[in-house]
Amino acid sequence: xxxxxxxxxxxxxxxxxxxxxxxxxxxxxxxxxxxxxxxxxxxxxxxxxxxxxxxxxxxxxxxxxxxxxxxxxxxxxxxxxxxxxxxxxxxxxxxxxxxxxxxxxxxxxxxxxxxxxxxxxxxxxxxxxxxxxxxxxxxxxxxxxxxxxxxxxxxxxxxxxxxxxxxxxxxxxxxxxxxxxxxxxxxxxxxxxxxxxxxxxxxxxxxxxxxxxxxxxxxxxxxxxxxxxxxxxxxxxxxxxxxxxxxxxxxxxxxxxxxxxxxxxxxxxxxxxxxxxxxxxxxxxxxxxxxxxxxxxxxxxxxxxxxxxxxxxxxxxxxxxxxxxxxxxxxxxxxxxxxxxxxxxxxxxxxxxxxxxxxxxxxxxxxxxxxxxxxxxxxxxxxxxxxxxxxxxxxxxxxxxxxxxxxxxxxxxxxxxxxxxxxxxxxxxxxxxxxxx
Amino acid sequence: xxxxxxxxxxxxxxxxxxxxxxxxxxxxxxxxxxxxxxxxxxxxxxxxxxxxxxxxxxxxxxxxxxxxxxxxxxxxxxxxxxxxxxxxxxxxxxxxxxxxxxxxxxxxxxxxxxxxxxxxxxxxxxxxxxxxxxxxxxxxxxxxxxxxxxxxxxxxxxxxxxxxxxxxxxxxxxxxxxxxxxxxxxxxxxxxxxxxxxxxxxxxxxxxxxxxxxxxxxxxxxxxxxxxxxxxxxxxxxxxxxxxxxxxxxxxxxxxxxxxxxxxxxxxxxxxxxxxxxxxxxxxxxxxxxxxxxxxxxxxxxxxxxxxxxxxxxxxxxxxxxxxxxxxxxxxxxxxxxxxxxxxxxxxxxxxxxx
Numbered sequence: 001x002x003x004x005x006x007x008x009x010x011x012x013x014x015x016x017x018x019x020x021x022x023x024x025x026x027x028x029x030x031x032x033x034x035x036x037x038x039x040x041x042x043x044x045x046x047x048x049x050x051x052x053x054x055x056x057x058x059x060x061x062x063x064x065x066x067x068x069x070x071x072x073x074x075x076x077x078x079x080x081x082x083x084x085x086x087x088x089x090x091x092x093x094x095x096x097x098x099x100x101x102x103x104x105x106x107x108x109x110x111x112x113x114x115x116x117x118x119x120x121x122x123x124x125x126x127x128x129x130x131x132x133x134x135x136x137x138x139x140x141x142x143x144x145x146x147x148x149x150x151x152x153x154x155x156x157x158x159x160x161x162x163x164x165x166x167x168x169x170x171x172x173x174x175x176x177x178x179x180x181x182x183x184x185x186x187x188x189x190x191x192x193x194x195x196x197x198x199x200x201x202x203x204x205x206x207x208x209x210x211x212x213x214x215x216x217x218x219x220x221x222x223x224x225x226x227x228x229x230x231x232x233x234x235x236x237x238x239x240x241x242x243x244x245x246x247x248x249x250x251x252x253x254x255x256x257x258x259x260x261x262x263x264x265x266x267x268x269x270x271x272x273x274x275x276x277x278x279x280x281x282x283x284x285x286x287x288x289x290x291x292x293x294x295x296x297x298x299x300x301x302x303x304x305x306x307x308x309x310x311x312x313x314x315x316x317x318x319x320x321x322x323x324x325x326x327x328x329x330x331x332x333x334x335x336x337x338x339x340x341x342x343x344x345x346x347x348x349x350x351x352x353x354x355x356x357x358x359x360x361x362x363x364x365x366x367x368x369x370x371x372x373x374x375x376x377x378x379x380x381x382x383x384x385x386x387x388x389x390x391x392x393x394x395x396x397x398x399x400x401x402x403x404x405x406x407x408x409x410x411x412x413x414x415x416x417x418x419x420x421x422x423x424x425x426x427x428x429x430x431x432x433x434x435x436x437x
Numbered sequence: 438x439x440x441x442x443x444x445x446x447x448x449x450x451x452x453x454x455x456x457x458x459x460x461x462x463x464x465x466x467x468x469x470x471x472x473x474x475x476x477x478x479x480x481x482x483x484x485x486x487x488x489x490x491x492x493x494x495x496x497x498x499x500x501x502x503x504x505x506x507x508x509x510x511x512x513x514x515x516x517x518x519x520x521x522x523x524x525x526x527x528x529x530x531x532x533x534x535x536x537x538x539x540x541x542x543x544x545x546x547x548x549x550x551x552x553x554x555x556x557x558x559x560x561x562x563x564x565x566x567x568x569x570x571x572x573x574x575x576x577x578x579x580x581x582x583x584x585x586x587x588x589x590x591x592x593x594x595x596x597x598x599x600x601x602x603x604x605x606x607x608x609x610x611x612x613x614x615x616x617x618x619x620x621x622x623x624x625x626x627x628x629x630x631x632x633x634x635x636x637x638x639x640x641x642x643x644x645x646x647x648x649x650x651x652x653x654x655x656x657x658x659x660x661x662x663x664x665x666x667x668x669x670x671x672x673x674x675x676x677x678x679x680x681x682x683x684x685x686x687x688x689x690x691x692x693x694x695x696x697x698x699x700x701x702x703x704x705x706x707x708x709x710x711x712x713x714x715x716x717x718x719x720x721x722x723x724x725x726x727x728x729x730x731x732x733x734x735x736x737x738x739x740x741x742x743x744x745x746x747x748x749x750x751x752x753x754x755x756x757x758x759x760x761x762x763x764x765x766x767x768x769x770x771x772x773x774x775x776x777x778x779x780x781x782x783x784x785x786x787x788x789x790x791x792x
Contacts, residue, residue, distance in 0.1 A: 014447055253784045254783070254784075323438075324439060326440055328446050332444075333444060334445065337441045337442055353446075362454070369550060369729060371724070371727075371728070374729045378781065379781040380778040380779055382729065414445050417451045418452075419453075421443060424442075
């Protein structure tokens, strides 16, 4: 069907595996016994903690402030007492200070009632977004206020809402679009007031046609100038480069940002959070997390406070049926594998996967020179060439082959018949290349 | 035990072993047909080729301390060598070809993935030039009547020999076959009468012609190719472009050696004869020795078509596919160096700096 758009170069088709959790409505997680709030929840500098051990905090209270321009505030998801402040290791292996909170629900907890915001100016809205600690919830956790601060003289032709969710297994955005379409659309209009875009488009992949119908219906009711663009299923369409190419036909030049081609991309989860922050004064202290995988008894989607231990989430999903081979935070293509169930979730945790690999694991062989990685690379790089250069120690040569443009989407490793650790090697090559420069 | 590793954490179902297995499966119909029409001796040739290829791989595994037997590449090389042998070949020749392919062509460069020439083709060409007369002795399929009357020729070499006598100027290869009474099956004759398609073309399509064990049936080779495309082992680019470029050249210039002028060459018929389809579908698509980019693959395939045409039309030998592919194997690293994919978001550097 020709009305489905997509990006032309590269990409792969991993099985989407969303059936495990897609029919399970978002459940609010019961407040866990302990929360571990990391100071590094976002891209950029870790936030600066404003509390001390033993302090009482209220639900929604600011506990850490943005350390620099690219950083974000952090708020407490519960009322309670700070029992400890000490370093923890996150799922992405980052080690940073974290605030341990013992929740003690209080009678006078804030309820976050509706606020009028129609009269607020773009700048005031941007201020709210900054204060409430909003970051991109798609995974990159880039501070939203920075993204929405459009440099003077750069027009915004497109505001693209990212409802692609191309990572297999994850259904958090899917459920959000299905259950809270109006909140997402209102959120889009709030952003629209800030950046004043030429048009607003929601990109959704073809495995979520029910979301397309729901959103189109809601757009008609609300009378908003928003379009829904159904996209062909292809990984990594959820990456802003591929999404913009698919939706607007424009390519972000190497090393540039979406704004350089007159576009802003926001994940639908982020847009929902923006609406919550502006319309209810609710800071970003909770998010939807998909808990799934073939080792999870009842895969599902949970609205969980930031800082929930992964153990609590897995227990809420009925626990594990068998010991997994891998625990993954995020999707299976770009997520991080971790080992400790007491690791807390952060603002960027879109899913928790517990996977058991079926069948025999294949051994690594020599590169066959088959070119499947070249065909799969959405950026048009030559993974096989870069791999050979890096493994033979020629980091400068790999950089000359545009190693730095690799965004580690994993399409090459996914399709490599020789099972070469391509992405891992590129990460090494980038580090070594930067160090040598 | 919980493992921690770099992303991605899922993998496509394809791996080296499954790919080799699929190629072997795709070759099987044609190989079985070869055994069916040429008799059990063909099976012996195939078995010996595979056995000696695997044995050579095993021996080199012992030396190199690598374990590559189970990736099935040696089985595939052996099978391809066997399929490239005449059913009447002396049994020492496939052994020599297999050992040469594995030991010299493949392992002197470091084993699977490191060789620059297709091992099976290297082995075949080596024995072809070493034992030319034994390698050019063919038998006819038993279905073409008196099998004892060794024609000692494939249709290609038959036409070539006739042409070099100088008596048939002005006739194309099919007319030469006809006037020289190359045997034709009764089935093809009757089908030809009802459809008007040349009976020799029909025989070549279904697999009743003299030739190597694995190359006679165009139909089964094409089916094997479609299977490989459907299972995403290969893409259509190399076989289709190879066939198209060869057919085009043949149509435009193919008449010249026959003295019939430009634009008088046969288009489809030459694709069905000799080792063309076996080469185009199974040898020219060998991963290791072909370019990695689509554009590079198209250039590679055009080159194969060009050299096949030159070698077949103007060379002293009837067959040119093996050499054409080997020539392009040599060019492959150069193609890979210069033909690079267009990078996403590539902006032409603007003269005079900032844009």
